[in-house]
Amino acid sequence: MTRVFIVDDHEMYLEGLSLLLAKQPTLQVVGTCQLANQLLQQLPNLSTEDILLLDVNLPDMEEDVLLREIRKIRPEQKILYLTLMRGTRYVHRLSKFHIQGYILKNASIEELLLALKTVQEGGTYFSKEVDILGGENFRNxxxxxxxxxxxxxxxxxxxxxxxxxxxxxxxxxxxxxxxxxxxxxxxxxxxxxxxxxxxxxxxxxxxxxxxxxx
Structure with missing residues (x-):
């Protein structure tokens, strides 16, 4: 069973995604919140096996600050970013904090499930449009x-x-x-x-x- 904790400041998107994932027989949504500080408060109660499905742009904290705090509390926590941001420079910046993936919000549910499964099994998953593992194919x-x-x-x-x-x-x-x-x-x-x-x-x-x- 893949366990997911979702963080997104858009309430309707958060609720919709939670309902969608909750319908999947191999997934369990263990919690949600809308702010970075809320996540940090709940993080000690999560398992290191839980996947954090994070929105890049949260209103109360910059991404790099949040990632530093997460790594202080849980160095091995699995993190998959779900975002509209396609800029490859952005992915490079986040990857320095050893995130496990980066997937676009316009991805299909099949791709999202594949990404979650890959991360849950110990791998990494980056959308092809921003594939940081693609060598010369990774273009700005x-x-x-x-x-x-x-x-x-x-x-x-x-x-x-x-x-x-x-x-x-x-x-x-x-x-x-x-x-x-x-x-x-x-x-x-x-x-x-x-x-x-x-x-x-x-x-x-x-x-x-x-x-x-x-």
């Missing part, structure tokens, strides 16, 4: 030529990217798009992660390369 998303921009970024992310490239501040972008500053900050962070760049200069280069700005 910035250099992938055979994918359209709208397959990588959402419409809103493209809007934010264009305004960032025009040197608008987060506050100015928020005002133009009728969003909060924190939402714009999240969009900017997600853009950097998805595109595998280091900073705003990298975003501008991507936008120019893909004809998003003049």
């Amino acid at each position: 998303t910035l250099t992938i030529e055979d994918r359209k921009v709208d397959e990588i970024l959402s419409r809103r992310e493209i809007e934010v990217l264009r305004l960032v490239c025009r040197e608008f501040s987060n506050a100015e972008i928020a005002q133009q798009l009728f969003l909060s500053v924190s939402t714009i900050e999240t969009h900017r962070k997600n853009l950097i992660s998805k595109l595998g760049v280091q900073n705003t200069v990298g975003l501008v280069k991507f936008a120019l390369r893909n004809n998003l700005i003049d």
Whole structure:
């Protein structure tokens, strides 16, 4: 029996995924929570055999900070990240903490079950789109030529990217798009992660390369 503890700050997604996995005869959902601090409080009560199915972006703690804390409490805890982030730089950063896998949220249930089974048996599983074990096939998303921009970024992310490239501040972008500053900050962070760049200069280069700005 594969035992899973799920952490995701989106309540509807968390409940839906929990129900879906609970229907699988070989799986047991041993618990859920929405925040990193909640996970750390419950971690001592979990088994080292339980798999942590974690969302990358939790609102109360950065990923690397959370991973350090998990490893202090449970160095051998199995961790599988479930996320929308395709940026390969992001995976490299997380892999330094010896995570067991990284799977995209748009994966099929069959792939997710395969990933969980692989991790439960002591292996690692990384989605093919971000396969860090693939040698030369592991490419930064910035250099992938055979994918359209709208397959990588959402419409809103493209809007934010264009305004960032025009040197608008987060506050100015928020005002133009009728969003909060924190939402714009999240969009900017997600853009950097998805595109595998280091900073705003990298975003501008991507936008120019893909004809998003003049």
